[in-house]
Amino acid sequence: xxxxxxxxxxxxxxxxxxxxxxxxxxxxxxxxxxxxxxxxxxxxxxxxxxxxxxxxxxxxxxxxxxxxxxxxxxxxxxxxxxxxxxxxxxxxxxxxxxxxxxxxxxxxxxxxxxxxxxxxxxxxxxxxxxxxxxxxxxxxxxxxxxxxxxxxxxxxxxxxxxxxxxxxxxxxxxxxxxxxxxxxxxxxxxxxxxxxxxxxxxxxxxxxxxxxxxxxxxxxxxxx
Amino acid sequence: xxxxxxxxxxxxxxxxxxxxxxxxxxxxxxxxxxxxxxxxxxxxxxxxxxxxxxxxxxxxxxxxxxxxxxxxxxxxxxxxxxxxxxxxxxxxxxxxxxxxxxxxxxxxxxxxxxxxxxxxxxxxxxxxxxxxxxxxxxxxxxxxxxxxxxxxxxxxxxxxxxxxxxxxxxxxxxxxxxxxxxxxxxxxxxxxxxxxxxxxxxxxxxxxxxxxxxxxxxxxxxxxxxxxxxxxxxxxxxxxxxxxxxxxxxxxxxxxxxxxxxxxxxxxxxxxxxxxxxxxxxxxxxxxxxxxxxxxxxxxxxxxxxxxxxxxxxxxxxxxxxxxxxxxxxxxxxxxxxxxxxxxxxxxxxxxxxxxxxxxxxxxxxxxxxxxxxxxxxxxxxxxxxxxxxxxxxxxxxxxxxxxxxxxxxxxxxxxxxxxxxxxxxxxxxxxxxxxxxxxxxxxxxxxxxxxxxxxxxxxxxxxxxxxxxxxxxxxxxxxxxxxxxxxxxxxxxxxxxxxxxxxxxxxxxxxxxxxxxxxxxxxxxxxxxxxxxxxxxxxxxxxxxxxxxxxxxxxxxxxxxxxxxxxxxxxxxxxxxxxxxxxxxxxxxxxxxxxxxxxxxxxxxxxxxxxxxxxxxxxxxxxxxxxxxxxxxxxxxxxxxxxxxxxxxxxxxxxxxxxxxxxxxxxxxxxxxxxxxxxxxxxxxxxxxxxxxxxxxxxxxxxxxxxxxxxxxxxxxxxxxxxxxxxxxxxxxxxxxxxxxxxxxxxxxxxxxxxxxxxxxxxxxxxxxxxxx
Numbered sequence: 002x003x004x005x006x007x008x009x010x011x012x013x014x015x016x017x018x019x020x021x022x023x024x025x026x027x028x029x030x031x032x033x034x035x036x037x038x039x040x041x042x043x044x045x046x047x048x049x050x051x052x053x054x055x056x057x058x059x060x061x062x063x064x065x066x067x068x069x070x071x072x073x074x075x076x077x078x079x080x081x082x083x084x085x086x087x088x089x090x091x092x093x094x095x096x097x098x099x100x101x102x103x104x105x106x107x108x109x110x111x112x113x114x115x116x117x118x119x120x121x122x123x124x125x126x127x128x129x130x131x132x133x134x135x136x137x138x139x140x141x142x143x144x145x146x147x148x149x150x151x152x153x154x155x156x157x158x159x160x161x162x163x164x165x166x167x168x169x170x171x172x173x174x175x176x177x178x179x180x181x182x183x184x185x186x187x188x189x190x191x192x193x194x195x196x197x198x199x200x201x202x203x204x205x206x207x208x209x210x211x212x213x214x215x216x217x218x219x220x221x222x223x224x225x
Numbered sequence: 226x227x228x229x230x231x232x233x234x235x236x237x238x239x240x241x242x243x244x245x246x247x248x249x250x251x252x253x254x255x256x257x258x259x260x261x262x263x264x265x266x267x268x269x270x271x272x273x274x275x276x277x278x279x280x281x282x283x284x285x286x287x288x289x290x291x292x293x294x295x296x297x298x299x300x301x302x303x304x305x306x307x308x309x310x311x312x313x314x315x316x317x318x319x320x321x322x323x324x325x326x327x328x329x330x331x332x333x334x335x336x337x338x339x340x341x342x343x344x345x346x347x348x349x350x351x352x353x354x355x356x357x358x359x360x361x362x363x364x365x366x367x368x369x370x371x372x373x374x375x376x377x378x379x380x381x382x383x384x385x386x387x388x389x390x391x392x393x394x395x396x397x398x399x400x401x402x403x404x405x406x407x408x409x410x411x412x413x414x415x416x417x418x419x420x421x422x423x424x425x426x427x428x429x430x431x432x433x434x435x436x437x438x439x440x441x442x443x444x445x446x447x448x449x450x451x452x453x454x455x456x457x458x459x460x461x462x463x464x465x466x467x468x469x470x471x472x473x474x475x476x477x478x479x480x481x482x483x484x485x486x487x488x489x490x491x492x493x494x495x496x497x498x499x500x501x502x503x504x505x506x507x508x509x510x511x512x513x514x515x516x517x518x519x520x521x522x523x524x525x526x527x528x529x530x531x532x533x534x535x536x537x538x539x540x541x542x543x544x545x546x547x548x549x550x551x552x553x554x555x556x557x558x559x560x561x562x563x564x565x566x567x568x569x570x571x572x573x574x575x576x577x578x579x580x581x582x583x584x585x586x587x588x589x590x591x592x593x594x595x596x597x598x599x600x601x602x603x604x605x606x607x608x609x610x611x612x613x614x615x616x617x618x619x620x621x622x623x624x625x626x627x628x629x630x631x632x633x634x635x636x637x638x639x640x641x642x643x644x645x646x647x648x649x650x651x652x653x654x655x656x657x658x659x660x661x662x663x664x665x666x667x668x669x670x671x672x673x674x675x676x677x678x679x680x681x682x683x684x685x686x687x688x689x690x691x692x693x694x695x696x697x698x699x700x701x702x703x704x705x706x707x708x709x710x711x712x713x714x715x716x717x718x719x720x721x722x723x724x725x726x727x728x729x730x731x732x733x734x735x736x737x738x739x740x741x742x743x744x745x746x747x748x749x750x751x752x753x754x755x756x757x758x759x760x761x762x763x764x765x766x767x768x769x770x771x772x773x774x775x776x777x778x779x780x781x782x783x784x785x786x787x788x789x790x791x792x793x794x795x796x797x798x799x800x801x802x803x804x805x806x807x808x809x810x811x812x813x814x815x816x817x818x819x820x821x822x823x824x825x826x827x828x829x830x831x832x833x834x835x836x837x838x839x840x841x842x843x844x845x846x847x848x849x850x851x852x853x854x855x856x857x858x859x860x861x862x863x864x865x866x867x868x869x870x871x872x873x874x875x876x877x878x879x880x881x882x883x884x885x886x887x888x889x890x891x892x893x894x895x896x897x898x899x900x901x902x903x904x905x906x907x908x909x910x911x912x913x914x915x916x917x918x919x920x921x922x923x924x925x926x927x928x929x930x931x932x933x934x935x936x937x938x939x940x941x942x943x944x945x946x947x948x949x950x951x952x953x954x955x956x957x958x959x960x961x962x963x964x965x966x967x968x969x970x971x972x973x974x975x976x977x978x979x980x981x982x983x984x985x986x987x988x989x990x991x992x993x994x995x996x997x998x999x
Contacts (some may be wrong), residue, residue, distance in 0.1 A: 056902060056993040076988070077906040084904025095899045095996070099612055099633055109903045111622035140609065156903070 012062035037206035040216035088157030092169035147178025248531035255535025263561035282421035293448035311344035313418035335397035352388025380411035489580035490640035494888035513589035520585035608632025623909040627916025645925025648878025653933025655871035660959035674822035713829035719818025738809030753796025762807035765800035882979025898995025907988035914984035926972020
């Protein structure tokens with residue numbers, strides 16, 4: 002049996018005040034799975050995503066991603082882990098305004114110290130496959146929302162991550178752009194990319210995910 | 226508490242870094258200003274205090290005994306404007322020898338029954354006042370001899386030194402009782418009367434001249450042989466301190482300029498970073514004037530605390546300098562004048578208030594709707610072309626991102642550049658100043674020799690002269706031959722010093738006669754050349770100035786009352802007093818050398834050499850000693866001050882950088898979160914932040930170094946000019962290629978110092994938190 006890409010065991014995340022954001026969550030995600038995490042605001046979706054990405058640490062429990070115990074990593078190791086194994090897509094794109102589309106996409110590869118020529122060629126292929134080649138020299142501010150999110154996906158994929166994490170990837174998009182992104186994620190899933198996406202968008206979950214997890218008050222309410 | 230006070234309080238608490246930076250900058254600027262202005266005032270205060278305590282003489286008159294009677298002089302006390310007078314006191318010019326037969330320069334001896342009186346209340350600092358005709362009290366600052374020493378005048382009278390006394394007015398070199406006058410007066414003795422006056426007003430040269438005219442009007446024509454104004458004595462007394470005035474002013478100005486720069490940019494940055502907050506305050510009804518007052522208040526609260534700390538620090542640092550002045554004048558004032566501290570502190574706070582006000586005006590003028598909208602739209606696209614160019618540099622991506630950053634915020638980058646350049650200029654100036662002062666000290670001492678040869682102590686300084694136990698003559702040529710034959714000798718020469726006179730100049734002249742080549746021994750030439758032939762000499766600026774001669778002119782001098790000697794001046798030597806240096810053979814009767822200076826070959830041990838040479842010179846009763854590096858205490862104080870002020874200014878510059886970076890990081894904390902989310906490690910984050918100021922630091926260093934050199938070129942000659950000196954170029958050319966390279970690196974170093982803390986904060990920032998930031 003193949004090792005899971007994500008393995009959470011008994012994970013709890015408490016903040017200073019109030020109830021825990023996550024309570025005793027255990028979860029495994031197999032390679033090639035596309036998991037949609039649904040739930041109302043405050044249910045713990047973003048906390049779960051942050052823990053998997055190594056952006057946050059659990060108060061209790063263990064988080065293993067791509068074979069690495071993410072919950073034990075320091076800041077530097079966590080950064081190296083992310084650029085090697087995880088691609089992140091955010092609701093508001095989080096593209097850097099002062100870098101061109103190409104430079105935005107290249108950034109994770111450059112941070113990882115990847116050879117310039119090879120990563121540039123890979124970035125060009127990604128932009129081409131996502132229909133963004135003509136925007137390579139443009140700045141993000143001149144693109145539509147859908148185009149920006151596709152750039153964000155290209156950036157997330159540039160280091161060929163084992164896992165793609167997407168936080169409300171269609172949340173800031175109009176219907177047409179949202180449809181573009183849905184199609185793109187679907188294609189990625191079809192190509193074998195492991196995806197975890199957090200969303201309120203039921204249509205997106207149904208279109209892209211092979212598995213849906215519902216969270217409520219920090220607990221897994223449903224996993225199908 | 227009013228709404229405005231609440232806004233100020235919350236601003237001060239919320240912007241902790243800005244609050245701290247403003248406080249520290251105000252502290253540093255106040256320290257520099259208090260020191261500069263305080264010492265400027267204090268350099269004059271000890272003289273003035275001592276003058277007031279002693280009821281010093283505004284006018285000291287020397288009268289000819291054959292032109293005026295004591296009764297006529299006493300009657301001059303009733304001249305208009307005279308409020309007090311003392312004298313007439315008999316005055317004699319006495320020459321002689323000290324206890325070991327050392328020839329003494331001529332002494333102006335005044336006969337007074339006691340040190341008190343209505344004018345010039347002389348302060349006895351050691352021993353006691355004379356009680357018999359065979360006793361003498363020496364003036365402080367002149368010849369020093371132990372109490373109990375005996376002085377033999379040229380007339381053969383033996384006087385015992387019973388005390389030391391200080392006259393701030395400088396009325397005499399020594400005092401005796403009136404009963405000693407008859408004993409000391411021999412045929413040919415210069416004598417006269419001294420009258421001392423205090424006037425109702427004497428604060429300007431015109432006042433003193435008017436007083437003198439009033440006194441002269443009561444006396445027969447030609448009665449006054451000479452007169453000295455207290456203003457001349459004052460100028461002479463404060464000359465040492467006056468030398469340091471340009472340097473203190475330069476540092477104080479640098480401090481204030483940097484405070485203005487840093488506080489202005491801190492407030493401007495704070496306004497920029499709080500635009501949304503300002504919009505909300507305005508939307509809630511805060512007026513533009515209220516906003517400006519709030520931001521000025523936010524600057525003034527920490528500045529007031531910092532200024533108070535700086536005022537205390539300035540006073541504490543001034544203590545050793547004032548202690549030095551206290552020793553010179555016997556004044557009890559060991560603290561800075563309170564009003565100087567108050568004015569300097571208020572001045573710095575005014576500068577802070579004005580800088581803050583100018584920067585906060587923008588906040589007042591912001592349109593409410595625009596201010597609230599900030600953060601919801603992309604910022605202006607600046608520096609993208611530069612960023613793309615930098616991206617092509619063969620550096621890692623984090624470094625490339627950092628290097629491109631300054632182009633995105635040109636105004637902020639300019640402020641950092643100015644702060645770094647100012648710090649680099651201060652460091653360059655201080656380094657040059659310190660090096661120049663050391664060279665000046667060496668040049669004034671005119672002694673770079675490794676070993677000095679003088680008389681064996683028991684023999685006293687009678688090289689070549691008569692000695693107890695029978696006359697003994699030392700041939701200078703034989704001594705020099707012995708020295709030159711000693712292994713390790715590079716070169717050596719003998720020097721004879723004697724007081725001399727020049728027609729038309731009342732002050733004594735220092736005459737040095739050289740046997741051998743002395744040009745290597747720290748003599749710095751301002752112009753012309755070293756003397757080469759008989760009759761040629763080099764002279765100092767004060768001598769040339771006092772006699773109205775120039776290089777190329779001739780001058781007639783007399784040494785020890787000998788025959789006049791005509792000297793052709795072929796060069797100007799750097800020297801603080803009236804001095805002339807020539808070949809010993811040029812001046813007949815100058816006598817053999819009193820000291821020999823020796824330079825050693827590289828690698829020779831001075832101690833072992835001196836011991837060996839002493840053995841070789843035993844027959845001449847001469848002892849060789851390695852020369853020690855004694856540094857002038859005032860120079861040490863100035864160097865200490867320079868270091869302190871430089872470190873303060875560098876700290877201010879680094880704080881300026883730190884503040885700008887904190888503001889910049891606050892602006893782009895979300896971008897920082899994105900970088901980290903994409904895999905930027907803490908090390909890469911530090912590299913990016915440091916690189917964002919590295920280029921500016923380098924440029925700041927390159928701009929600051931020439932600025933600091935220009936300051937050194939301007940201030941050091943100004944310092945020398947305060948002491949009536951012209952500096953040779955060799956004393957100013959102190960920046961070698963290595964020093965300049967090191968100083969140019971000062972800019973990046975200041976930038977690095979300022980960047981380290983913000984870079985650390987950026988590296989530690991939690992990614993998830995940074996991503997949530999607006």
